[in-house]
Amino acid sequence: MADQPDGLDRAWGVLSRWAVPVMMALAYALLAATSDTDTSGKAWMMGGLALVLIVWFAFRALTDAAALSRALGVGDTARLLARADRELARRRRPADRARFLVARGLAHLLRGEHAEARAALDAAEPAGEIAPLAAALRVIARVEADPDAASAGGVELAAATATAGGPRAPWLGWLADAALAWRAGRLADAAALAARVTGEVRAGSAVRAIAHVYAARIAEAGGDPGGAARHRAAAAELAAPDAAWLRGEPAAVTR
Numbered sequence: 001m002a003d004q005p006d007g008l009d010r011a012w013g014v015l016s017r018w019a020v021p022v023m024m025a026l027a028y029a030l031l032a033a034t035s036d037t038d039t040s041g042k043a044w045m046m047g048g049l050a051l052v053l054i055v056w057f058a059f060r061a062l063t064d065a066a067a068l069s070r071a072l073g074v075g076d077t078a079r080l081l082a083r084a085d086r087e088l089a090r091r092r093r094p095a096d097r098a099r100f101l102v103a104r105g106l107a108h109l110l111r112g113e114h115a116e117a118r119a120a121l122d123a124a125e126p127a128g129e130i131a132p133l134a135a136a137l138r139v140i141a142r143v144e145a146d147p148d149a150a151s152a153g154g155v156e157l158a159a160a161t162a163t164a165g166g167p168r169a170p171w172l173g174w175l176a177d178a179a180l181a182w183r184a185g186r187l188a189d190a191a192a193l194a195a196r197v198t199g200e201v202r203a204g205s206a207v208r209a210i211a212h213v214y215a216a217r218i219a220e221a222g223g224d225p226g227g228a229a230r231h232r233a234a235a236a237e238l239a240a241p242d243a244a245w246l247r248g249e250p251a252a253v254t255r
Contacts, residue, residue, distance in 0.1 A: 075206030
């Protein structure tokens with residue numbers, strides 16, 4: 001997927017957000033100026049404009065949230081990094097920054113930049129629906145960036161795994177447990193957990209691709225090169241163009 005130039009992307013973002021409100025405000029102003037009505041009638045017009053703007057910005061908030069959710073689900077690294085860079089530059093409250101730090105962490109993880117992923121995820125203070133994903137990704141980033149610490153499991157990783165998934169997204173917990181089991185050498189447990197994730201269509205392509213990466217490692221460690229190759233091919237098929245980790249390629253140059 002080709003990236004648009006940053007300037008053009010920013011310009012389109014501003015236009016898509018503000019073009020409709022500006023045009024509607026001008027239209028209502030012209031209507032108020034040219035209509036043969038009293039102050040009360042003009043006040044009703046301004047009330048109508050306010051209602052239109054409220055609906056518009058609510059619609060924009062919903063579409064922005066849906067776009068971020070989709071990018072997280074499919075592992076669209078380019079969009080995740082662009083969105084995180086743009087939003088984190090203007091947001092200061094930890095609660096407002098959490099989703100975009102998780103987005104940045106996932107993008108770095110998929111690109112094979114595991115230390116950067118861990119830094120972004122550790123800086124996030126997620127709550128609500130994004131918290132289970134953040135917990136699972138923290139485990140994965142820790143397993144990849146700090147193998148010696150991850151191999152022992154530990155209280156911190158156990159706590160993160162316990163908060164991953166929950167009843168609404170159990171596959172996130174399965175994925176975190178699979179990564180820890182693989183690192184600890186419990187290949188049978190890891191294989192069973194990874195298989196549950198790869199077969200769970202609700203998990204999203206990014207999570208399933210990560211599970212395929214671990215399934216390939218597990219198969220290779222178990223002496224099944226054919227199975228490892230199949231899982232690597234599946235991970236690559238689900239990966240974004242610059243998701244080097246999923247494709248088994250060297251990590252991209254750090255941004």
